[in-house]
Amino acid sequence: DIVALVDHGRTGVLAGKTVVITAGPTREPIDPVRYISNHSSGKMGYALASEAQKAGARVILVSGPVALSAPNGVEVRPVLTAEDMLQEASNAVDEGCDLFIATAAVADYRPETCAGDKIKKSSDAMALSLVRNPDTLATIAGRDDAPFSVGFAAETTDVASYATDKMQRKKLNMIVANDVSTPGLGFNSDNNAVSVFWPGGQTSIGPDSKTNIARQLVAMIGEHLGQAAR
Amino acid sequence: DIVALVDHGRTGVLAGKTVVITAGPTREPIDPVRYISNHSSGKMGYALASEAQKAGARVILVSGPVALSAPNGVEVRPVLTAEDMLQEASNAVDEGCDLFIATAAVADYRPETCAGDKIKKSSDAMALSLVRNPDTLATIAGRDDAPFSVGFAAETTDVASYATDKMQRKKLNMIVANDVSTPGLGFNSDNNAVSVFWPGGQTSIGPDSKTNIARQLVAMIGEHLGQAAR
Numbered sequence: 001d002i003v004a005l006v007d008h009g010r011t012g013v014l015a016g017k018t019v020v021i022t023a024g025p026t027r028e029p030i031d032p033v034r035y036i037s038n039h040s041s042g043k044m045g046y047a048l049a050s051e052a053q054k055a056g057a058r059v060i061l062v063s064g065p066v067a068l069s070a071p072n073g074v075e076v077r078p079v080l081t082a083e084d085m086l087q088e089a090s091n092a093v094d095e096g097c098d099l100f101i102a103t104a105a106v107a108d109y110r111p112e113t114c115a116g117d118k119i120k121k122s123s124d125a126m127a128l129s130l131v132r133n134p135d136t137l138a139t140i141a142g143r144d145d146a147p148f149s150v151g152f153a154a155e156t157t158d159v160a161s162y163a164t165d166k167m168q169r170k171k172l173n174m175i176v177a178n179d180v181s182t183p184g185l186g187f188n189s190d191n192n193a194v195s196v197f198w199p200g201g202q203t204s205i206g207p208d209s210k211t212n213i214a215r216q217l218v219a220m221i222g223e224h225l226g227q228a229a230r
Numbered sequence: 231d232i233v234a235l236v237d238h239g240r241t242g243v244l245a246g247k248t249v250v251i252t253a254g255p256t257r258e259p260i261d262p263v264r265y266i267s268n269h270s271s272g273k274m275g276y277a278l279a280s281e282a283q284k285a286g287a288r289v290i291l292v293s294g295p296v297a298l299s300a301p302n303g304v305e306v307r308p309v310l311t312a313e314d315m316l317q318e319a320s321n322a323v324d325e326g327c328d329l330f331i332a333t334a335a336v337a338d339y340r341p342e343t344c345a346g347d348k349i350k351k352s353s354d355a356m357a358l359s360l361v362r363n364p365d366t367l368a369t370i371a372g373r374d375d376a377p378f379s380v381g382f383a384a385e386t387t388d389v390a391s392y393a394t395d396k397m398q399r400k401k402l403n404m405i406v407a408n409d410v411s412t413p414g415l416g417f418n419s420d421n422n423a424v425s426v427f428w429p430g431g432q433t434s435i436g437p438d439s440k441t442n443i444a445r446q447l448v449a450m451i452g453e454h455l456g457q458a459a460r
Contacts, residue, residue: 030266032386033335038264067297105263109356126339128358156262 012056013222014099019057020092020147021049022104022136024064026082030128031115040105042066044152044192047214048101049074055218057099062088064104082106082133089136097147099225102137105154109133138170146171148225153177164197174198174224176217198224242286243452244329249287250322250377251279252334252366254294256312260358261345270335272296274382274422277444278331279304285448287329292318294334312336312363319366327377329455332367335384339363368400376401378455383407394427404428404454406447428454 023045027035042063049061050071059074062085070076077092079085085106093100109130141149151172153163163177178194192213193206205216253275257265272293279291280301289304292315300306307322309315315336323330339360371379381402383393393407408424422443423436435446 033384034266034268034337036260036264036266107264112355124362125342126360128360130356130358132354154263 012054013219014052014225015056017057017098017225018096019049019052019059019099019101020062020089020097021045021052021059021101022062022085022089022106023049024066025105026064026085026107026133027080028082028107028110028133029114030111036107036109036111036130038105038107040064040066040154042068042103043190043210044214045101045103046071047210048103048217051211051214051218052099052101055222060092062092062104064106082110082136086134086136086139089140093140093143093147099150099221100137100140100147101150101221102140103152104136106136107133135170137172141171141173148173148221148228150174150176150221160195160197160202163195167197167199173228174221196220242284243449244282244455245286247287247328247455248326249279249282249289249329249331250292250319250327251275251282251289251331252292252315252319252336253279254296255335256294256315256337256363257310258312258337258340258363259344260341266337266339266341266360268335268337270294270296270384272298272333273420273440274444275331275333276301277440278333278447281441281444281448282329282331285452290322292322292334312340312366316364316366316369319370323370323373323377329380329451330367330370330377331380331451332370333382334366336366337363365400367402371401371403378403378451378458380404380406380451390425390427390432393425397427397429403458404451426450 024042025038025040027037029035045061046068049059053059053071053073061074061076063076063078064085065080077088079088085104110133112129112131137151140146149172151166151170153166153175155162155177159177163175167175175197176194177197178192190210191207192210194213195204196202206213254272255268255270257267259265275291276298279289283289283301283303291304291306293306293308294315295310307318309318315334340363342359342361367381370376379402381396381400383396383405385392385407389407393405397405405427406424407427408422420440421437422440424443425432425434436443
């Protein structure tokens with residue numbers, strides 16, 4: 001049919017590419033009722049998924065719990081914890097992936113144990129033992145068969161130096177940094193302003209809507225991906 | 231105008247009463263990005279607010295962060311933390327309140343300190359020090375001028391004994407208990423089944439939609455409130 005024909009002959013900067021994107025927060029259970037999470041709305045990741053799809057890519061969106069609908073033509077694979085996120089993202093990359101974009105705000109730590117029943121209030125204070133979660137982005141960008149890997153950095157201080165350090169440490173091809181402490185931008189907002197770093201260069205985008213920033217990022221990533229020799 | 235006239239002459243089991251309802255989870259910040267929360271959707275509290283309003287009451291809904299719209303004719307006062315919740319609920323009760331219904335899943339503990347900047351990943355494990363939060367329901371139900379106070383209990387084991395113990399300990403007039411471990415009911419679901427306890431009696435409602443359960447609860451609370459001598 002017409003739609004399928006059009007779809008097969010897609011054009012755009014990411015035509016013929018498979019893109020795996022992570023988005024949203026993770027939730028790390030303390031017990032059946034309580035959890036640790038963070039303020040990620042998933043909006044940036046969902047906007048990038050939508051724009052990557054429009055740019056011709058097949059898009060798989062590995063998403064933590066958010067209040068957003070699946071973008072048109074994008075396959076959403078829901079996850080809850082950081083361990084789920086690594087597993088699903090790795091599975092998706094195993095299936096063949098040209099570009100990996102990690103926008104998810106994965107919890108760095110999880111409670112060491114998840115209580116089977118709701119924990120009772122028994123004392124005035126308690127210590128919650130936390131252990132490090134696996135690092136989805138570093139794991140995938142560090143693979144021998146790593147796709148072109150783009151990370152995000154949400155920082156409140158020294159944004160540029162933390163972002164470029166993270167890019168080098170995690171072997172990323174590109175990192176997008178935003179200062180989440182700026183009022184009205186970033187987490188839970190519809191607007192954002194970002195700085196983009198790659199080995200040997202940098203640029204800034206915005207302030208603008210997350211949709212417009214996503215469109216410009218997809219164009220920029222597509223250009224770098226085309227130049228990449230790896 | 232007509233609407234105002236009708237409104238002033240409202241009938242229903244809660245006509246002329248002021249009702250303060252708490253709903254949703256609280257969020258206890260770990261740092262500017264991370265927080266501890268719980269799986270409360272706020273649906274039960276919002277349904278009760280809507281039904282209490284339809285039953286003739288003036289309704290103030292003190293609500294944690296949820297993805298729900300304000301019910302028609304209900305004043306929503308948004309809060310984030312357990313400390314905010316106690317402050318706003320106390321303020322609302324101070325203004326004059328006949329009936330207090332606490333459906334909120336207030337976090338029992340909060341991080342002892344909230345870091346001003348995002349905490350860096352520095353070690354494989356860490357201990358998060360938690361301290362007890364104030365108890366909004368016990369504080370309001372324990373006031374000398376306490377309104378008729380209804381609590382909710384979300385338990386995974388020994389539901390009836392925990393609920394009646396909580397009712398006595400917190401000096402409640404009524405407690406509504408649901409077993410959050412039942413699949414498809416309770417947290418985040420549109421359906422629920424509850425057991426209601428008061429000094430000297432008990433009954434069960436549901437399984438049914440949260441709207442229908444809220445309607446029956448409002449009728450039952452209105453009857454007990456009418457009989458109460460306090």
